[in-house]
Structures are given as structure tokens and as C-alpha cells.
Amino acid sequence: MTRTQRRRLARAAAYAAAALLVALVVSRIDLDYAWDWGRFGRDWLGLLGKGLLLTLQVASAGLLLALPLGVVVGLCRTASDPGARLVGFVHVEVFRGTPLLVQIMIWYHVLARPLGLSTFGAAVAALGCFASAYIAEIVRAGVQGVDRGQMEAARSLGLSHWQAMRHVVLPQAVRAILPPLASEFIALLKDSSLASVIGFSELTYQTRAVQSGSFMTFEPWLTAAALYLAISLVLSLGVRLLERKLGGGAAQEAIR
Amino acid sequence: MSAAEGPASGGVLVDARGLTKVYPAAWGSGRPPVRALDGFDLTVTEGEIVCLIGPSGSGKSTALRALNGLEHPDAGTLRVLGHDLLDPELDMDLVRADVGMVFQHFNLFPHRTVLDNLTLAPVLVRGRPVDEARREALELLERVGIADKAGERPGRLSGGQKQRVAIARALAMHPRLMLFDEPTSALDPEMVGEVLEVMRDLAHRMTMVVVTHEMGFAREVATRVAFLDGGRVVEEGPPSGVLDQPRHPRTRAFLERVLVGRPRPTP
Numbered sequence: 001m002t003r004t005q006r007r008r009l010a011r012a013a014a015y016a017a018a019a020l021l022v023a024l025v026v027s028r029i030d031l032d033y034a035w036d037w038g039r040f041g042r043d044w045l046g047l048l049g050k051g052l053l054l055t056l057q058v059a060s061a062g063l064l065l066a067l068p069l070g071v072v073v074g075l076c077r078t079a080s081d082p083g084a085r086l087v088g089f090v091h092v093e094v095f096r097g098t099p100l101l102v103q104i105m106i107w108y109h110v111l112a113r114p115l116g117l118s119t120f121g122a123a124v125a126a127l128g129c130f131a132s133a134y135i136a137e138i139v140r141a142g143v144q145g146v147d148r149g150q151m152e153a154a155r156s157l158g159l160s161h162w163q164a165m166r167h168v169v170l171p172q173a174v175r176a177i178l179p180p181l182a183s184e185f186i187a188l189l190k191d192s193s194l195a196s197v198i199g200f201s202e203l204t205y206q207t208r209a210v211q212s213g214s215f216m217t218f219e220p221w222l223t224a225a226a227l228y229l230a231i232s233l234v235l236s237l238g239v240r241l242l243e244r245k246l247g248g249g250a251a252q253e254a255i256r
Numbered sequence: 257m258s259a260a261e262g263p264a265s266g267g268v269l270v271d272a273r274g275l276t277k278v279y280p281a282a283w284g285s286g287r288p289p290v291r292a293l294d295g296f297d298l299t300v301t302e303g304e305i306v307c308l309i310g311p312s313g314s315g316k317s318t319a320l321r322a323l324n325g326l327e328h329p330d331a332g333t334l335r336v337l338g339h340d341l342l343d344p345e346l347d348m349d350l351v352r353a354d355v356g357m358v359f360q361h362f363n364l365f366p367h368r369t370v371l372d373n374l375t376l377a378p379v380l381v382r383g384r385p386v387d388e389a390r391r392e393a394l395e396l397l398e399r400v401g402i403a404d405k406a407g408e409r410p411g412r413l414s415g416g417q418k419q420r421v422a423i424a425r426a427l428a429m430h431p432r433l434m435l436f437d438e439p440t441s442a443l444d445p446e447m448v449g450e451v452l453e454v455m456r457d458l459a460h461r462m463t464m465v466v467v468t469h470e471m472g473f474a475r476e477v478a479t480r481v482a483f484l485d486g487g488r489v490v491e492e493g494p495p496s497g498v499l500d501q502p503r504h505p506r507t508r509a510f511l512e513r514v515l516v517g518r519p520r521p522t523p
Contacts, residue, residue: 149363150363150365152326152359152363154377155349155352156326156426157353157357157377157429158429172365172366
């Protein structure tokens with residue numbers, strides 16, 4: 001058998017195994033389940049729609065908080081000032097080192113009253129701070145990936161550290177930052193489902209409500225999954241378009 | 257500007273005394289720390305062209321980079337354009353705006369056009385109006401012979417063109433002192449000439465400190481050559497002295513190595 005033949009055989013075997021696994025799982029699903037998409041669509045889909053709207057709101061508000069916060073914290077981690085570096089370090093470790101579910105509980109039960117936060121506010125704060133820790137690490141890696149000579153050249157011309165960062169380093173880091181940032185956006189969207197535990201009636205909360213109200217399980221959960229997936233795909237595509245738009249110009253030439 | 261921080265008296269632009277710089281060894285590497293500078297002295301007066309030569313690891317680049325604060329010596333005194341560079345209170349950006357630097361690897365900003373590379377600092381640091389900065393940038397590009405590339409990104413330029421842009425970028429800030437860190441070492445041989453030509457032209461009206469391996473350039477253009485070894489200046493003087501009649505054995509050994517196969521003018 002030649003190398004190519006062996007490879008083809010291995011690939012076919014892998015596909016077959018995967019297909020077998022899926023078939024096995026599907027075959028074990030309760031086939032007696034009484035599907036009723038008609039009733040679901042008529043009586044309950046509207047509630048999921050409401051939940052979807054709130055999911056979009058809490059996720060975008062969380063993103064609006066996480067993005068600037070993450071950029072600032074990430075830049076702090078690359079700063080020369082040891083105080084700024086320490087603040088960045090603590091921020092990342094605290095929000096990355098504890099479970100989001102626990103953080104949501106703390107925002108809601110401990111911090112919401114003194115800070116005057118609504119349920120929505122607590123959810124946004126929890127999601128935003130949590131995601132900012134990851135965004136900070138993404139920004140830091142992107143900035144550190146830009147050739148050190150760029151910062152040196154900018155500083156040699158008399159630019160301040162922040163001027164050099166803003167006009168020279170960050171624009172070149174953006175391309176490396178975008179793909180992992182897209183993953184982080186999607187993670188934020190999905191993590192917003194955890195806000196259901198503090199009674200915030202986003203998509204997952206509403207899906208559970210529909211389940212207990214209608215005694216249907218398959219339709220609401222599959223629909224919820226499809227809705228999350230749809231938003232994720234839109235986000236992915238959006239970032240990919242942005243990447244392509246940025247890719248044509250400077251980035252190719254950044255590689256000397 | 258106060259008298260203490262004003263233009264240096266007697267046209268002394270650089271006054272370095274006993275500079276020391278030790279790089280600690282990487283933790284656990286078992287290697288000894290590196291003494292990059294070990295009692296480095298250098299004085300540069302206005303209008304001088306000083307070439308720093310010496311074997312690799314002799315501290316040439318570290319010394320040069322200390323002159324605009326890219327390296328921070330551990331000890332010694334260092335005055336550049338009248339500013340005390342080792343004073344922690346000093347606003348280094350002020351000094352850097354007046355000291356041009358040209359790097360071995362050009363370090364052009366790849367995301368900006370050639371013209372924008374030149375105008376960025378004058379607009380941001382000097383607060384010059386954009387159209388005025390552009391006009392002058394075009395004149396500078398004309399002077400280094402690449403005005404036709406003003407709208408290109410640096411990535412489309414040859415090495416020699418990149419380095420000429422880098423020189424023009426530094427000149428756009430109207431520096432009082434220009435530092436060159438092996439400006440031709442990363443170039444293909446056929447492009448060395450065009451960069452040296454620009455530097456030769458510039459030497460008539462600029463004070464320059466040049467780290468170089470181009471002995472021909474040093475002999476022709478330098479007003480003074482300083483030979484470094486072990487982080488200090490071992491021998492310095494006019495090129496005719498240091499390059500043609502070196503007194504120090506280490507200078508002699510170095511020159512014999514780098515000038516192998518080249519005709520040396522008899523004294």
C-alpha cells in the first residue's frame with residue numbers, strides 16, 4: 001500500500017467512526033418524543049424572542065464594558081511603570097481565576113446594592129469584568145508581538161510611550177488581536193446564559209421558563225441552541241470581514 | 257530653557273564620562289553578567305562626525321543607544337545637548353526630539369506611507385500643521401532621492417530606499433545630533449553606496465555619531481574615529497591616525513581582520 005492509499009484509508013476510517021458515534025447517540029434519543037413545533041411556535045416562541053433580545057442587550061453592554069477595560073488593562077500589563085503592571089496583573093488574575101458563576105453571584109448579592117446596580121447592571125458588570133481579563137491578555141500578546149524596534153523608533157522621534165502605543169504599536173497589533181478577540185466576543189455571548197441564575201430573563205432563562213410552562217423540552221432547547229449559534233456565526237463572519245479589510249494594506253508589508 | 261539645560265556651552269553636544277552598563281545574566285543560565293560598557297568616555301562637539309568602530313560585543317551599539325536614552329547606564333555621567341541623561345527627573349522625550357536615530361533594521365512604520373512616516377513626529381511632537389509638515393517631508397524625500405515613493409508603504413521599498421527614508425524621517429524633526437547604528441549592515445552590498453552617499457552629503461551640516469563597519473566611509477567622512485573594545489574607547493583620533501597608524505595592539509589586530517584583502521594607503 002502506498003502512502004497516499006494509507007492516508008485515504010485512515011481518513012475514511014475516521015469519518016466512519018465519527019458517523020457511527022453520531023448515529024449511536026441519535027439512536028438512543030427518545031424517539032417517542034411527541035414533537036409539536038406548531039404549538040411551540042404559536043404559544044412559546046415569542047418568549048424565546050424576548051429572551052434573545054435581552055441576551056443581545058446584556059452581551060453587547062458587557063462587550064462595551066469589556067473592550068475598553070480589557071485594552072486599558074492589557075496596556076497596563078505592558079507598561080514600564082511597576083504600579084500599572086501590578087494593577088493589570090491583579091485584575092487579570094482575579095477575574096480569570098474565579099468561576100464566572102461565582103462572580104455573577106457576588107456582583108448580584110454582594111455588590112449590587114452598595115453600587116446601586118439593577119439585575120441587568122450586575123449581569124453586565126460581571127460579564128464585562130470577566131471578559132476584560134481575557135481581552136487584556138489578548139491585547140498584551142498582540143502588543144508584545146510587534147517588533148520592539150517599532151517602539152524604539154517612535155520613542156527616538158520624541159513620541160511619548162502612549163503616543164507611540166496609539167499611533168505606531170497598536171495599529172500593527174490589531175491584526176494579531178482580532179481573531180482571538182472574536183473568540184472572546186463569542187464566549188461572552190454564550191457566558192451571558194449564566195446571568196439566568198440571578199433571574200435575569202435572557203434567552204436561557206426564558207427557555208427554562210418555556211420548558212416548565214409547556215412541558216416541552218426538545219423544541220425550546222434546540223431553538224435556543226440555534227439562536228445562540230446564529231449570533232455566533234454573525235459575529236464570526238463580521239470579524240472575518242474586518243480582518244480581510246485590514247489584511248489588504250499594512251499587514252502583509254509588516255513582514256519584512 | 258535655563259542655563260543648566262540650555263544648549264551646551266562651547267558647542268559640546270555629547271559629554272560621556274565613565275559610563276558603565278552591566279547586563280545581568282539570564283537567571284539560572286550560569287553565565288557571568290555582561291559588561292557592555294566599562295568606563296566609556298566620549299566627547300562630541302558641534303559639527304563633528306565621530307565614527308565608533310570595534311569588534312562585535314565591544315559596546316558600540318550600547319554606547320550609541322545610551323546617547324538617546326534607549327539604554328540606561330548604571331554609572332557615570334552623561335550630558336547630551338546640555339541635558340543630564342541620567343537624571344531620573346529628565347523628560348527624555350524633549351531630548352529625543354532633538355536627537356535623530358537611524359537603526360540597522362530601518363524600523364520604518366509599515367502601516368503608514370513613506371510620507372506619513374516623515375510627518376508623524378513633527379505633527380505629534382512639534383505640533384506642526386499637517387500641510388506644512390507634508391511640504392517639508394516632500395522636500396526631504398527629494399533630498400534623499402525618493403520623492404516618487406512618498407505615497408508607497410515602506411514594504412514596497414528596497415533596503416537602501418528604506419534606510420534613506422529612515423534618515424529623512426529623523427531629519428524631519430530638525431535634530432541637532434544624528435545617531436546611526438550600523439546603518440548599512442542590513443543592506444545588500446549594492447545598496448550600501450546610496451545610503452553612504454546620503455550620509456556623506458549630510459555630514460557637511462550635521463553633527464553625527466556613527467557606529468559602522470564601513471572603514472572607507474570612516475576614513476573619508478569622519479573627523480574622529482573611536483575604537484572600542486571591552487566597553488570602552490581604547491584609542492581615538494583623526495581617521496588618518498587611528499585607521500592608518502593604530503597605536504594600540506587591539507586596534508591593529510581589529511583593523512587587520514576587517515581590512516584583509518583591501519589596499520591600505522601607505523602613510
